[in-house]
Amino acid sequence: VNVRLYLLQRGSAAVMLPLVLLHLGVIFYASRRGLSAADILGRTRGSLFWGTFYAAFVVAAATHAAIGMRVIAAEWTGLRGAALEVGMWSFGLLLAALGLVAVAAVVLA
Amino acid sequence: MAEIAVSLWRGKADGSYQLYRVPQRDNQTVLDVVTWVQRNADPALAYRFACRVGMCGSCAMTVNGRPRWTCRTHTSKVVKHGKLEIGPLANLPIIKDLACDLIEEIVPITAARQAADAGIECINCAVCYAACDSVRWNPDYLGPAALNRAWTLVNDVRDTGQRQRLYAVAAAGGCHVCHSHQSCQQHCPNALNPTASIAGLKRRTMAAYLKGELE
Numbered sequence: 001v002n003v004r005l006y007l008l009q010r011g012s013a014a015v016m017l018p019l020v021l022l023h024l025g026v027i028f029y030a031s032r033r034g035l036s037a038a039d040i041l042g043r044t045r046g047s048l049f050w051g052t053f054y055a056a057f058v059v060a061a062a063t064h065a066a067i068g069m070r071v072i073a074a075e076w077t078g079l080r081g082a083a084l085e086v087g088m089w090s091f092g093l094l095l096a097a098l099g100l101v102a103v104a105a106v107v108l109a
Numbered sequence: 110m111a112e113i114a115v116s117l118w119r120g121k122a123d124g125s126y127q128l129y130r131v132p133q134r135d136n137q138t139v140l141d142v143v144t145w146v147q148r149n150a151d152p153a154l155a156y157r158f159a160c161r162v163g164m165c166g167s168c169a170m171t172v173n174g175r176p177r178w179t180c181r182t183h184t185s186k187v188v189k190h191g192k193l194e195i196g197p198l199a200n201l202p203i204i205k206d207l208a209c210d211l212i213e214e215i216v217p218i219t220a221a222r223q224a225a226d227a228g229i230e231c232i233n234c235a236v237c238y239a240a241c242d243s244v245r246w247n248p249d250y251l252g253p254a255a256l257n258r259a260w261t262l263v264n265d266v267r268d269t270g271q272r273q274r275l276y277a278v279a280a281a282g283g284c285h286v287c288h289s290h291q292s293c294q295q296h297c298p299n300a301l302n303p304t305a306s307i308a309g310l311k312r313r314t315m316a317a318y319l320k321g322e323l324e
């Protein structure tokens with residue numbers, strides 16, 4: 001079980017790394033002469049690529065953060081057992097839901 | 110006082126025997142003779158010993174043509190006509206005088222053995238355990254000393270408990286609790302690196318998990 005969490009933690013970090021780099025690259029490119037909401041939405045709206053891109057990031061980030069928070073909760077509060085698992089899943093699903101709503105807002109709207 | 114005429118090998122393979130006159134005493138071992146020469150006649154004499162009581166095997170030399178432990182050989186048993194000949198062990202490369210190179214000849218050097226040797230000198234002093242943040246934060250954690258020991262055994266080809274051990278170190282409180290702060294390595298008085306051992310366990314358990322061996 002610990003190996004699975006370890007793999008997911010490292011794997012999600014590996015997924016996020018190129019996504020973050022491309023995201024930063026696009027920020028530099030997009031803000032070369034001012035930035036407007038219309039520009040951003042023009043790129044993302046209806047785009048299968050950016051929809052998939054940010055959805056993948058949201059899932060990886062939610063996975064990574066939930067496992068990390070599970071460790072911090074265990075070490076700082078002594079949480080163990082079912083409460084720890086429920087906490088991890090709740091936090092992860094909350095992050096995923098919030099993130100996916102945000103992605104939907106810029107892609108589908 | 111009675112003396113022994115001691116012929117001691119000096120130099121490497123192309124060396125020769127040199128004569129020393131050593132006082133003979135009661136209950137004197139051949140190792141005592143060699144030590145007397147180094148302390149009183151020639152401080153440059155090279156030889157090995159550690160326990161002096163037949164436990165460690167460091168002091169083996171060729172005494173009057175026979176290989177034996179010098180610490181367990183009394184001069185009263187081997188001195189003939191007031192003479193004694195002490196040389197390095199045969200069949201091994203001579204480093205200097207009475208010291209041979211045992212490691213190169215009799216210990217097979219493989220990557221696994223080197224990995225095991227890197228952590229083998231742990232004597233369980235608990236300095237790493239006391240230095241570890243993860244131990245402080247997680248009472249279930251096995252700690253750096255135990256995991257370092259596990260890593261030496263994982264790399265021991267003779268060991269037959271590999272599966273159970275990997276399962277134990279992959280369980281809750283196992284190697285994945287480590288945050289790689291490296292305090293264990295920083296404070297280890299023997300200059301060992303338990304963090305590297307634990308990283309090895311993480312790699313090995315991950316490989317075993319991906320092969321389905323940890324289910």
